[in-house]
Amino acid sequence: MSVVQLNFWLMPNGDFDTISTLQKEIAHFEKWHTNIHIEPTVIPWSHVWDRLMNVHKHQGELTPPDIIQIGTTWVSTLSYLGVLRDIGSFFDDAFTSDIIAPLRESSSSFETGGLMSVPWLADIRMLYYRIDVLRLFGFSSRDLATTDSFKEVCIKIQKNRKSEEDISAFRVSGHSETVLIHDLAPWIWGNGGTFLTSNLKKVAFDEKPAKEAIHWYFDLLNQLYGGRGRNRKYGIIPTGTFFSGKYAMEVVGKSPLYNISNLKHSNYSQEVTKNYGIVPIPKGPKGNVPFIGGSGLAIPTWSRYPEEAAEWIRFLVSPESQLRHGYRIGVFPSRVSLLEDYFKDAKEDFEVITSTLEKGKSLPNSPLLGTLERIITAFSDRILKSIRSGEYSAEFLEKEIKQAATEANYIFSMYI
């Protein structure tokens, strides 16, 4: 019997060794599928898009992957460019209806509605906070219920920060000092705003509700980190993560702390593991609308073995594998029916995630989402620069929002 080798491109897990954790799943799979061999290649998030595009544009010249792990926000653009195969026929309705709804929507084709990627690891954003730090300042989780009270908590904690060693109030997600589209999303949605108009033909982040939320967010960052040299030599936001004990609060979409062995991770602070709590994203004037994203598994159009690739995907999204792997790397499963099991030892957190799932949504399903992300990132970089230099003002932000909207609308007019 000949063995089919599936080239699997996946992205790093962050804190946990990707290959060694995945090898355990591969061993399970290959035990029962002796005709299939999985060959994983770990490619950093920052490289994978470019490598995919190179393979797509120069087919035949480079070794192509048979299965790829992709962010849910990429599905639309990759489908539009013809990179992804519609894989709906490989999965039954019972399975697809079990996928967390916003993930299912963002994994479908913008044009045909077909399933282009199977959600695998869910990024369900909630507010993580340090119980001990809040208590020290006389606060509790109730003070994180609304955007106004949350801002108050942040400012009070930050005012007490005297040196770089002291805990900081609130962390912007991501590795570098950048505000990404999904960092802004919950605050914009919670204020009744959107990024795009309902027909997806123009931007709407320059309209009143979205603009107010953008002002609220950057004003918060300015109050926390504004001014030349107030915090660090090279940046305004301290390095490190919530789990490493550097912050009192962070909006996070994963939870590595439900697995006892993960608690011993060298990057994690023992103070955090003993003293953390989760609440839904603070409620804005129009409610609480968290961001839900993540990554999925897709079969490229050039995959040599689509049937076998689908078999591997079916295995990875099976209840057993999702729970095992999810615990191991601290990421939530993409199937609603598995969440209760996942949170079996944390009933209170399960309630928070249930309410997040009810209200959460994904970013608009448009092939130009990548371009919009790029514009928002460049715009945010300019605002952060002004915060760093102490030149930030509401007028400056207003002008920059208008400029970013003009840029985005021009690009949209060329494509849609």
Add this chain to the structure above:
Amino acid sequence: MKKTVKTRKKRSEKNAALNELWHIISQDKDPDALFSHALNMLSKFLGKIEAAIFVWAPWESVLRSQKVIRSNILQDGDEVIVITRESPLWGLCSGITDIVIERENEASICVALRTEGDFLGMLRITRLAGNKFSRINLSQVRLFCAELSITMNNLKVFLQNEKHVRQLRASFEISSNIVKSLHLNELLKLVVKSIVSHMGFDRVRLYLVDRKKQILKGEVSYDLRGSIQSLEKEEFPLKPRVHPLVDHILGDGNNFVNRIFHDVVVFVPLQVKDIVVGVLVVDNILSQQRITLEETQTTQSFAGQIAMAVENARLFEKIEELSITDSLTGLFVLRHFKERLETEVYRCKRYKTSIALFVIDIDDFKPINDTYGHPFGDLVLQSVTQSIKSILRQTDFACRYGGDEFMVCLSNIKKEDAIHLGLRLLETIRMAKPVPEAGSLDLSVSIGVAMFPESSEDIEDVLKKADQALYYSKEKGKGQISSWWDMKESKDKE
């Protein structure tokens, strides 16, 4: 003594293995494979290590890790080390061969990858658990790095050559496609298709300048998915600050598209001598792949050819138009009219429809010419042409047939409707005032009509019968329309 022999033997075995490694590595034609092989071999050679190969990006002043080996597992690297004059690794960029860092439980060696004075990158090897590097280890690593640098440099040259060959091939293919057609629409499609196929851009759009209307007009777009689209709805006045595209044509490229999207959108003006005939817009907006300087230059290199081909195609179409149209009236010449008529007759037979043929003659044209002169006669001919054009439907066509005679083919029409259109034409011409100087000139025409297939067997027959009907109109006193069937009926009665 025995120990020395054993050590020597071991060292020579290692050297042989190293030679074998270089033999394998020198065959690699892909940096990914080269770095993977190199790290694998290094790991076998030095035992339990963590090693990473970094490539130097001088324009950003950073070292980017490409490949990492950790516990014998290879991964793509994502570490970026910013190098400044204060950085501990600055020395590697400025000429030092290696830097050894020893800590309590960890020993690292960072070795520069350099050929002929050019700094290419760095190899960093770390040994954990208190294992330090011996002097022999260090000299072997230095040797390894010297060989790796040469191979990296060779590969770099090889890849650059390969890229140039690919670009030359693309240029050749695109150039051959540009001259494949003289028809403007077909040419434009060929141009955009071949640029996307050979250069791998997401999309190419082409706009041409309409000098008469002073606008920039969208023509055609082609994308990576193979979808070709007309851009005919896009029109921009050639004025500053109306649209970023126009600004480029007018020589002002300092707009937000250039500022924000300069690496994914490139505007290539199409110029013949100093005249801009259009603009080619290539973009990687969706794939977000940076368009390199070489790609921009290659695209720019055939902009002149495209512009020339566009001008040639326009000239060719003009000549073609001149050969089928009458220069004074713009109507078809008789030869082309007959060719079109043949197609219409074929269509009539196939779809069981009818056509009407008008033969039109200006009444008393010779006296008009004699009285007012030939330039005035020309104005009369143009005036009648305008009246004829005003009654034509989209599928109808007309020709100038001799000095003051015209023919009109009305397709898919009934007798009564043809007569009705003829009467409308008579009225329109009667009301027309060719030039104010003509004063009370009474301009009229006579029309003869025949139908196919009702009253004729073939083209020659329908032409003959319409002509007979025209003379019948003249006989009856001019300024009227006569059909061949009415004429026949009336003559039969006589």
